[in-house]
Amino acid sequence: MRRFRLTAYVTSFLFATAAALTGASAAQATENAAPTGYVALGDSYSSGVGAGSYDSGSGSCKRSTKAYPALWAAAHSPASFNFTACSGARTxxxxxxxxxxxxxxxxxxxxxxxxxxxxFADVMTTCVLQSESTCINRVNTARAYVxxxxxxxxxxxYDAISAKAPAAHVVVLGYPRFYKIGGSCLAGLSENERKAINSAADLLNTTTAKRAADHGFSFGDVTTTFSGHEICSGSAWLHSVNWTNIGESYHPTAAGHSGGYLPVFTSAA
Incomplete structure (x- = not known):
């Protein structure tokens, strides 16, 4: 009888211990497996220059409430949202x-x-203000750098992001082509210049996509969503030269963020 009670007690104790350990492990696993904060990094194409509605607290970084990171965060309510992208940022x-x-x-x-x-800025300034040959030479210099x-x-x-946020899913967004070739523009850059600029954007995207893939990151290609909405398309989601606010030139409009960037990011995220 005593042996039976002892056996039952030991068995119950082992089950209770196992359950407690399993529960603790599950809770810890759940905690460790649920990083849900969102951090938006990058340059003016992420901060939202050109979209308007800038956060006054962001100063010269010009972070917009209409930029794709803010739109995604508003729609998905991540546990936390940190928006550090900044106009003019380099790596x-x-x-x-x-x-x-x-x-x-x-x-x-x-x-x-x-x-x-x-x-990018110097290429476009050169192409707007100088000759076709000077423009194409400047584009070629940029291509060599890329x-x-x-x-x-x-x-x-990419290494730094992985080191600081090892559990994060990272989505690298590319850049749109600026011009619709054979489009509605009757003045401005030549078709040769527009083709050269588009080709350089493609090179930048393929180079970035390759590096992102090699780090296990996703790449969001926005050339498809911006197709039909380039400058000279008649329905542009990109600012052309904006002489009253030169910094917005060649940046996505609010429609470019909501219709061009947001769907690509949402799909990749």
């Missing part, structure tokens, strides 16, 4: 000033970067 700026919110609780990261490293130097800079950013 070094992301490394030095944007990664602070990343951590073990970060489940999602978005990023667009590389255009400023390649000299091929030779940018990949290593992207690797540094």
């Amino acid at each position: 070094g700026d992301v490394l030095s000033g944007q990664l602070g919110p990343l951590g073990s609780g970060t489940g999602l990261v978005s990023l667009s970067i590389g255009g400023n490293d390649a000299g 091929t030779s130097t940018l990949p290593a800079n992207l690797d540094k950013v």
Whole structure:
């Protein structure tokens, strides 16, 4: 009788211990497996320059409530939302000033970067103000940079993101082509210049996509969603030269973020 009671007691104790350990392990696993914070990094194409409705607290970074990160966060209510993307940012700026919110609780990261490293603003200024040959030479200089130097800079950013937020799903967003070839524009750049600029955007996207894939990140290609909405399309989601607010030139409008970037990011996220 005593042996039976002892056996029953030991058995009950073992079951209780196992249940307690299993419960604790499950709770810990649930806690560790549920990083749901969202951090939006990157340059002006992520901060929302060109979309208007800027957060006054973001200063020269010009973070917009109509930018795709803010739109996604409003629709999906992540556990936390940190928006550090900034106008003019290069890869070094992301490394030095944007990664602070990343951590073990970060489940999602978005990023667009590389255009400023390649000299995006200077390319467009050169092409608008100077000759066709000067424009194409400047585009070719940017292409050489994208091929030779940018990949290593992207690797540094991607490595840093993985180190600080190892559980995060990272979505790298690309850039749209600027021009519809054979479109409605009757003045401005030549078709040769427009083709060269579009081709450079394609190179930037393929280079970025390759580096993202090699780091296990997703790449969001927005060229398809912007197709039919380029400059010279008659229904542009990109600003052309804006002489009253030059910084918005060649950036997505609010419609470009909601109709061009947001669906791609939502699908990849």
